[in-house]
Amino acid sequence: MSRLEAIEQTRFLGREFLLWLWHVSESQNGIIPLPEGEDIEVFVDDRIVLEPPYGQGNRHLLSGLDPSTAPETAFALQMNNMPTEMKLKVIRGSQAWAFSLRGDDLLLRSLRIPEVLSQHEDDHLYERIYLLEQMESILEQLWRLFLERRLSVLWEDTCQSIRTWIATKSTVSN
Secondary structure (H helix, E strand, O other): OOOOHHHHHHHHHHHHHHHHHHHHHHOOOEEEOOOOOOOOEEEEEEEEEEEEOOOOOOOOEEOOOHHHHHHHHHHHEEEEEOOEEEOOOOEOOOEEEEEEOOOOOOOOOEEEEOOOOOOHHHHHHHHHHHHHHHHHHHHHHHHHHHHHHHOOOOOOHHEEEEEEEEHHOOOOOO
């Protein structure tokens, strides 16, 4: 099997990961305990792209202030669209990262790292690398949490919870 074929056959996993992450974030007030013992906060930021699972239908790009609660987002989810890209904010302690994550290939884009505090140029570079490594570790732990749930007997319960969450999202503007 070629690499392209492998990507095509597993593309749905990244989209499910984004949907799961969004659901967990909203249902747990943004708090997600990581396997290594610390809690982080994860929020959908100001951009979501939703598409039909098999590419047949309309693509929905929602941006602006809190698009995750917009009626259009709820409608797109209720029409079985899946998130294909989301801008996320991850907070650990006093540090915050913001980035876009694509579901099809888990490509991280437009990463904004926490403010670097070092004054010396060499230390500045090492601190930036450290912050990048920290984000990589956090994403790996989130992916591990998702896969453990996805491969467990609890996955059907999770799917039902996600279906209920989607059904209760309001498609009417307040």
